[in-house]
Amino acid sequence: MSTTGLPVRFEPNPLARTEHERSTILAEPGFGKHFTDHMFLADWTPEEGWHDARVVPYGPLLLDPASAVLHYAQEIFEGLKAYAHEDGSVWTFRPEENAKRFQRSADRLALPELPVEWFVGSIKALVEADRAWVPTGGETSLYLRPFMFASEAFLGVRPSLKVTYSVIASPAGPYFSGGVHPVSIWLSENYTRAAVGGTGAAKCGGNYAASLKPQMEGAAHGCEQVVFLDPVERTYVEELGGMNVYFVQADGSIVTPETSGTILEGITRESLMQLARDRGHEVVERPVSIDEWRQGVADGSITEVFACGTAAVITPIGRLKWDGDEVVTGDGTTGKVTSDLRAALVDLQYGRATDTHGWMQRIDV
Numbered sequence: 001m002s003t004t005g006l007p008v009r010f011e012p013n014p015l016a017r018t019e020h021e022r023s024t025i026l027a028e029p030g031f032g033k034h035f036t037d038h039m040f041l042a043d044w045t046p047e048e049g050w051h052d053a054r055v056v057p058y059g060p061l062l063l064d065p066a067s068a069v070l071h072y073a074q075e076i077f078e079g080l081k082a083y084a085h086e087d088g089s090v091w092t093f094r095p096e097e098n099a100k101r102f103q104r105s106a107d108r109l110a111l112p113e114l115p116v117e118w119f120v121g122s123i124k125a126l127v128e129a130d131r132a133w134v135p136t137g138g139e140t141s142l143y144l145r146p147f148m149f150a151s152e153a154f155l156g157v158r159p160s161l162k163v164t165y166s167v168i169a170s171p172a173g174p175y176f177s178g179g180v181h182p183v184s185i186w187l188s189e190n191y192t193r194a195a196v197g198g199t200g201a202a203k204c205g206g207n208y209a210a211s212l213k214p215q216m217e218g219a220a221h222g223c224e225q226v227v228f229l230d231p232v233e234r235t236y237v238e239e240l241g242g243m244n245v246y247f248v249q250a251d252g253s254i255v256t257p258e259t260s261g262t263i264l265e266g267i268t269r270e271s272l273m274q275l276a277r278d279r280g281h282e283v284v285e286r287p288v289s290i291d292e293w294r295q296g297v298a299d300g301s302i303t304e305v306f307a308c309g310t311a312a313v314i315t316p317i318g319r320l321k322w323d324g325d326e327v328v329t330g331d332g333t334t335g336k337v338t339s340d341l342r343a344a345l346v347d348l349q350y351g352r353a354t355d356t357h358g359w360m361q362r363i364d365v
């Protein structure tokens with residue numbers, strides 16, 4: 001393969017799905033349920049560095065049961081999407097930002113740094129092989145999941161001397177079933193997501209493992225996601241299990257919790273700051289207490305609340321629930337600022353708006 005700038009060995013999948021099988025999946029992809037015909041793989045050792053970049057048939061990995069990742073969770077991942085534009089071209093949104101966050105996550109988890117060109121090149125190589133899997137129409141995309149893990153068979157607790165990097169791809173519709181609608185959020189009072197000095201700002205699997213129990217608690221209360229508070233005072237809103245959070249105030253300004261080491265620095269979050277400012281909104285990063293949220297929506301000083309992230313795009317938050325009570329934002333429907341910002345973001349991603357910030361990168365060439 002040549003278009004990536006990386007030497008990538010390509011082994012086509014002899015059992016690739018038929019066009020009929022693929023179009024059945026693409027007609028109703030769901031989220032994270034179906035995977036394309038190929039995957040990207042590369043290996044790292046201290047002696048050889050990154051090597052053996054290859055696109056091979058998608059399938060199970062053979063792992064030694066002593067692989068360090070299975071015992072000590074030395075693993076990181078990323079999430080970004082490939083969007084088909086009207087003219088058939090395929091684009092991603094700010095992939096270098098994902099590449100840089102992947103490097104920061106790797107640093108925190110004592111994994112080797114993957115060069116930005118390798119990250120972007122791996123995505124291009126996989127999309128080139130599985131171009132036919134990029135869905136078209138509506139708000140569909142090809143969700144790309146780069147990940148890196150400790151593959152050395154060794155039980156001593158130290159950074160692995162063998163590391164695997166991979167990218168898999170999954171055609172995707174909306175993250176929340178039922179499409180875009182205001183979701184209910186459970187306030188996790190018993191659990192926090194990240195400790196000061198911990199891994200909250202890294203995108204590592206362990207953070208998500210720790211969010212599952214609170215997520216189940218939320219689901220038992222009819223909520224789609226959980227919001228976590230700061231780990232020290234248990235007072236300030238941090239983020240949801242898999243997305244950042246924004247508040248729209250009655251004066252049109254928008255507020256998001258400042259990142260402080262325990263919150264993931266979302267690329268959607270950062271991009272929305274710019275898009276909101278472009279539209280004349282004042283944007284403030286500051287601590288937001290849970291009481292400010294509760295009282296604000298009750299007295300109308302907070303008019304809209306929304307979650308944002310690659311998977312979630314922008315999802316309105318209609319209801320905050322906690323043990324014993326709940327508050328509803330506005331009239332429970334999607335607010336105007338939320339839908340305007342959402343339209344601005346997706347119009348850009350799907351090539352319907354001018355890319356004034358140079359955020360889109362074509363990846364099928």
Ligand code: PLP
Nearest residue numbers: 242243244264266267268309310
């Ligand atoms: N916060 C968490 C915990 C996430 O998993 C994600 C998703 O990647 C986000 C925030 C949003 O980040 P991004 O906008 O870069 O997808």
Ligand code: COI
Nearest residue numbers: 079080242309310311312
């Ligand atoms: C993403 O938005 O890409 C995420 O990683 C969130 C979740 C699916 C883990």
